[in-house]
Amino acid sequence: MPQSKSWVHFNDRLSRYIFISSAVLVSLIILCIIWFVGMQGLSTFRQVSVLEFFTSSKWNPDSGQFGALTFIAGSIGTTLIAILLGGPLGLAGAVFLAEIAPPWVRSFMRPATDLFAGIPSVVYGYVGLTVVVGFIRRSTNSSTGYGVLAAGIVLAIMILPTVISLSEDALRSLPGSYKEASLALGATRWQTIRRVLVPAASPGILTAIILAMARAIGETMAVQMVIGNSPRFPGSLITPTSTLTSNIVMEMGNTPFGSTWNNGLFMMSFILLIIALILIILVRTAVRRGAAR
């Protein structure tokens, strides 16, 4: 069916404008999020001093004490444990998949790790609650088993697929000549991996670790279920405490919108947002450094 020429060109121009405006809309959304959450959160500081919020660990909203240090420390602590446990294991899995695995092993292990990524975080929390917490209670002298360690272990499993798939992609995108040159010089497979391939892929691996950190620090439900939810600074890795995310979930429901307490919770989510944005900028620098090489 022949169409009139002007109609065809009108369509072409219209579709172009629609695509541009959707792209601009995506940018506006992130600005809106920063604006709304930021405004709500920053209004905390009308009643609470910045110094108190970031350096005091006394969270006692009923008597006007708003120190969020416990939650910040909890979030950072769980994330670090997750990276320390999950990072090396994930990297080992990536090296295995990229360099060692026979094709048939790879053909089921790669989909299997993707399956890890699809499991809902509440299910991780549920398994953490029934298995990990119980295990920690039985094997240490902790009375409950809740705490930073339990949350760190659950998060370590949750970040595995991110670390594995991104690091494997980085290793696979290296030119084959790197490996051939190293092997031709008489290096063993392990020497090639350790001295040539992993260093060459390090920007990509770094990106994987940073994105895994972003996922771990923002994870809410799984952490909330195993951290113990006590707003006290943890004396050890196995005493109940709270993180930024878990405390928001616990207290959001029983605080009126607009109160100082409620604003404090929004400030915590604003901190999470800022951390996420900083991590994205770090990823960009890592990628750029890789491209420059």
Add this chain to the structure above:
Amino acid sequence: MKTRQTDRFASIMLWIGAIAIVTLLVAFLGYILGRGLPYLTPDFFNGPDGVSGQLFNSFYLLALSLIFSLPIGLGAGIYLAEYAPHNKLTDIIRLSTESLATVPSIVFGLFGMIVFVNKLGLGFTILGGAATLALLNLPILVRVTEESLRAVPGSYREASLALGATMWQTLRKVILPTALPGLITGVTLVAGRALGETAILIFTAGMNVSRNLFDMNPLAAGETLAVHLFAAKSNPLPGTNADQIADGTAALLIIMVIVFNLCLTLPSRWLQYRLLGKNKG
């Protein structure tokens, strides 16, 4: 001889690491399914504490959120892949998509709560939940669209444009059909993630389920399966067998994830086969 031993040792360690990862996954799935499958009886869905309402809400919210996010996500992805010049605006759009992808879901939840629950005064609604969930879907859709369009060979574009087709005609008749398997994979990926999302929904769609089964009212509160599991584990209602509900719900969620993963791999392989077959003939 020492380097040779190190090499063997390292290989063995890497094999052990890989086996540990796979064992972890198998144990994980086995544990959940082993505990939950026995409870998945018809009564589990339709009984007094049945979850059919939650199951319906999960898919209803998913469908609504896709309706909101698909046009915008596809549009932005198409722009980035096909039109975007190298300039400041494109840079900003790319940066904001990447940032949106790392925003923790709880922050989306609180944003949705400010906008839909408080500023618009809707309270906890399926509509607000779906709109907020759409924000979570958006960056993934943009990225997947851009990647699948970029994978289409440039010669397709050139051939179509050289025949005098406009950009829009080229997109609709040549590029999008070729990129379809990738797009379908992306949508299933998004759907799987949205089905399991919890942190967004407890602040926007609430933790109540409608009494009427299959309630289509988008302004009602709508608890999904994942939220239900969270509620059953974190504050169990007295008098209900919350543990059994949690076990069954977790198993049901895992089955949904596995089904979606199969949907992810099988049709795209089949489509690829069809498309390649066609090209050969």
